[in-house]
Amino acid sequence: MQVPLYQAKAELFRMLGHPVRIRVLELLQAGPMPVRDLLGAIEIEPSSLSQQLAVLRRSGIVTATRDGSTVVYALAGVDVAALMQAARRILTGMLAGQAGLLEELREAETSAR
Amino acid sequence: MQVPLYQAKAELFRMLGHPVRIRVLELLQAGPMPVRDLLGAIEIEPSSLSQQLAVLRRSGIVTATRDGSTVVYALAGVDVAALMQAARRILTGMLAGQAGLLEELREAETSAR
DNA sequence: ATATGAATTGCATAGTTCTTCAATTGACCA
DNA sequence: TGGTCAATTGAAGAACTATGCAATTCATAT
Numbered sequence: 001m002q003v004p005l006y007q008a009k010a011e012l013f014r015m016l017g018h019p020v021r022i023r024v025l026e027l028l029q030a031g032p033m034p035v036r037d038l039l040g041a042i043e044i045e046p047s048s049l050s051q052q053l054a055v056l057r058r059s060g061i062v063t064a065t066r067d068g069s070t071v072v073y074a075l076a077g078v079d080v081a082a083l084m085q086a087a088r089r090i091l092t093g094m095l096a097g098q099a100g101l102l103e104e105l106r107e108a109e110t111s112a113r
Numbered sequence: 114m115q116v117p118l119y120q121a122k123a124e125l126f127r128m129l130g131h132p133v134r135i136r137v138l139e140l141l142q143a144g145p146m147p148v149r150d151l152l153g154a155i156e157i158e159p160s161s162l163s164q165q166l167a168v169l170r171r172s173g174i175v176t177a178t179r180d181g182s183t184v185v186y187a188l189a190g191v192d193v194a195a196l197m198q199a200a201r202r203i204l205t206g207m208l209a210g211q212a213g214l215l216e217e218l219r220e221a222e223t224s225a226r
Numbered sequence: 227a228t229a230t231g232a233a234t235t236g237c238a239t240a241g242t243t244c245t246t247c248a249a250t251t252g253a254c255c256a
Numbered sequence: 257t258g259g260t261c262a263a264t265t266g267a268a269g270a271a272c273t274a275t276g277c278a279a280t281t282c283a284t285a286t
Contacts (some may be wrong), residue, residue: 004132005201005204006132006135006136006139007132007135008204009129009135009197009200009201009204010129010130010131010132010134010135011130012200012203012204013126013127013129013130013135013200014126014127014130014131015130016122016123016126016130017123017124017126017127017128017129017130018123018127018273018274019117019119019120019123021123022119022120022122022123022126023119026119034232035232035233035234036232036233039232039233045275045276045277046232046233046234047233047234047235047275047276047277047278048274048275048276049233050233050234050235051234051235051274051275051276052274053233053234054234054235055273060207060210060211061203061207066233066282066283068232068283068284069231069232069233069282069283069284070232070233070283071232071233071234076207076210077206077210078203078206078207078210079199079202079203079206080203082195082198082199082202083196083199083200083203084122085195085199086192086195086196086198086199087122087125087126087196088118088122089192089195090125090174090191090192090193090196091118091121091122091125093190093191093192094173094174094189094191097173097189097190097191098173131243131244147262148262148263148264149262149263152262152263158245158246158247159262159263159264160245160246160247160248160263160264160265161244161245161246162263163263163264163265164244164245164264164265165244166263166264167264167265168243179252179253179263181253181254182252182253182254182261182262182263183253183262183263184262184263184264
């Protein structure tokens with residue numbers, strides 16, 4: 001084995017880099033959930049969802065357990081919330097930055113005329 | 114505009130999903146740094162580094178300023194540390210999970226014979 | 227046994243992202 | 257002006273990822 005940490009991080013982030021996978025992780029934060037409910041909550045074809053669930057499973061961030069004819073997904077006891085929160089903060093920070101830039105541009109515009 | 118939040122997050126994570134980009138962000142946490150030094154710290158061709166820096170710039174997470182003939186990169190006043198820390202925690206959590214699994218497997222093996 | 231519903235897998239196509247090389251820009255000095 | 261070093265850009269091909277359809281598996285009900 002022995003994968004450098006920065007590479008493991010890159011793989012983790014790459015695995016997170018898909019809107020459906022993000023939504024699934026966000027939904028699972030409220031607790032385990034069967035595929036049927038995920039399908040109800042996300043507008044997507046069953047097979048596409050399965051593909052994305054397979055990505056999450058392979059990475060080890062979620063687990064799937066069969067209960068009769070339904071399959072239930074759950075977070076693999078891992079603190080996804082902190083990641084999502086950090087992401088949200090970065091996004092608001094960057095939007096604020098852009099807003100600030102817009103502001104500056106508007107001022108420059110005004111003072112120029 | 115109006116991009117759903119989960120999509121913005123996915124784009125942010127996708128942007129982070131490359132080992133070179135991770136290393137750059139980690140290096141920049143110690144403060145602004147010229148391209149020359151980044152090149153010294155990361156084993157990579159100049160043009161490849163430039164490509165990855167361009168991705169980071171486009172996303173708005175870093176800024177580049179020219180100082181004479183060198184270009185200096187800096188984090189765009191954004192809290193990358195929290196993200197990296199959350200990622201590290203998740204990774205160690207998942208490795209622990211795998212280690213635990215290995216442990217279980219070993220025990221099962223032993224008790225089976 | 228057969229049929230049905232839930233979920234997954236296999237596969238082909240289309241779309242993105244990486245990598246590398248050659249060409250370019252910008253700053254500086256002789 | 258011409259040369260050189262730093263960094264970037266452009267473009268082509270390879271490698272990877274996503275999407276959607278058809279086929280499959282598994283569990284359950286008839």
